[in-house]
Amino acid sequence: MRSRLPYRAALVAVAFALGFYGSVPAPLTARAQKVEKIDPLPSWNEGAAKTAILDFVARTTKEGSPDFVPAPERIAVFDNDGTLWPENPLPFELAFTFDAAKARVAKKPELKDTPAYKALAEGDISALAADHHKLLMQLALDTHAGMTTDEFHKSVADWIATAKHPRYKRLYADCTFLPMQEALKLLRANGYKTFIVSGGTVEFMRVWAEKVYGIPPEQVVGTTFKTKYALVDEKPALTILPEIALIDDKAGKPVGIQQFIGRRPVMCFGNSDGDHEMLQWTTVGRKPSFGLIVHHTDGDREYAYDAKPKSSGKLVEALEAAPKRGWTVVDMKKDWKQVFTSEK
Template sequence: MPTFRLKLATLFAILLHGLFVSSAFSQDDPLPSWNDGPTKSAIIEFVESVTREGSPTFVRPINRIAVFDNDGTLWPEDPIPFQLAFALDELKRLAPSHPEWKNNPVLQAGLNDDIPTLLTSGEKGLIEILDASHTKITTTEFDKRVQNWSRTAKHPRFKRRYLDLTYQPMQEVLRYLRANKFKTWIVSGGGADFMRVWSRRVYGIPPEQVIGSVGNTKFGMQEGLPVLIKEPGVSFVDDKTGKPVGIHRQLGRRPIAAFGNSDGDLEMLQWTTIERKTSFGLIVHHTDAVREYAYDAHPKSSGKLVKALEQAKGNGWVVVDMKNDWATIFSPEK
């Protein structure tokens, strides 16, 4: 029996040692997919500064709030945002039941994957596409459609499921912040209903911590059961000046860290950082045409980055050079 206890104690010690080494390694390098340099150092230094008790920049956990744009910041938005890819796939699936769509040039452009025509149609055209593919159904049915699409739909270039194409370096930032008692939020121009279906599974962010654009919705009864029905039209656009408004509506206070990639995130970065001693702003600059995409002023569809890039240095925002700062782009294949 003593021999057995000795072996058990030895095994327990080995397991503890393994856990200690693993924990120490993760603490030594919480961002292993980032190349060493000023960008990676800036993230770590900020987190350490706000979590070090007694420091003049210490921030209580309750106030450690970080907001992240989604498209182009946590995953790609080329050649089109993933929600638009979903909308176009839904349009094609539903088209046989809607012969009247043949008379609508915008919907025809969508059915033919004519992206230049869709872009020319502007916000009005996009709303037509969303109304046709996202509305006149219950929120439960919409959730089911998004889930079904996400199981099989693949990116045309990378040949991987859309929901698997997240940026590994940004996933590490999300985990690093949460390990240091930050609450992480998505603040995106994309539809809140679309993102809330998979945000927890993909990013570890619960649906109640997702702020996005919101369509019209009404309450009703169907077969004696209460439902919410998605109606045509948009009630709130969570982009540009809308992002600080959306943050205020749901959080009631300002974040201390903001992560974006385009001029659509400019006001969110300004709201988070300007004239605030303890704050952090970061812009993902797409500079890697080989592993992902390279663009700023002239994106294929969305993600234009001019004004925010010009203001980055003056406001102390960190600019990620994707080609040089990221050792890995995408999360490993599952």
């Protein structure tokens, strides 16, 4: 009898090595026996997109395959807004910014009559956006900088635990895309290291990305503020300065990837022209490589858009380049059986 447990443990170890499990093993014997029948992407309809993902992962992880990629080089990068969760009716970090700015006014009423907070109170988006988003930038700086990293993290943690999406009436953290969560798990189970590479700010995402996506802080790349270290009254602290170190969007995404990760990804998932350059950096002139664009075609279940001018969700150039580059384009309406992890 002594050998039974190790034997089962070994089966599980092998199943893991072959990539059939996500991060949480279920009862051992039952799953090990039907290992080959588990669909790692159950919320994807059968079709070219699903096949492309499964095929690429198989080709790059099978020893002896001409496309084999050694485990340390299996880097996959994911945009966040519009790729892992929605970016409508507002990018979620913008919703946080507005909520945090309102909370700030509540504590400092003297702000109420200043132009930025007045425009916010009146919902005057065009005033906020005028003059190169001058007032909006002020709100962003007021709510993201001038405090320690610990203070900012607490502000985000409080918001993500309570704030709800206006349409779906559930926590923003419960509005992530199930098909992409499955893709993240499939990749990790096959030795890929998954990174977020987002225009959102890095400290905003790091607070919840591990719990929500299984992506640890050190694998989150994003827009970065400068910080300053000091030891004051025996307390070491980093203060966030109102100064941007990196804008991790468009041509800034390959820069962010090199700065934080230091090697070129093999797989890249995005949804807008903001991801065009990192799709190029991942795939152009490199084999094996994989690019994927989530095309928001489902106005019933989510939002349908691609060519809104000046929107962060604009998808024109990258979509046009997709056939030439061999990038997989996901038709959300057609390819996704279920959109959200939580549909309550």
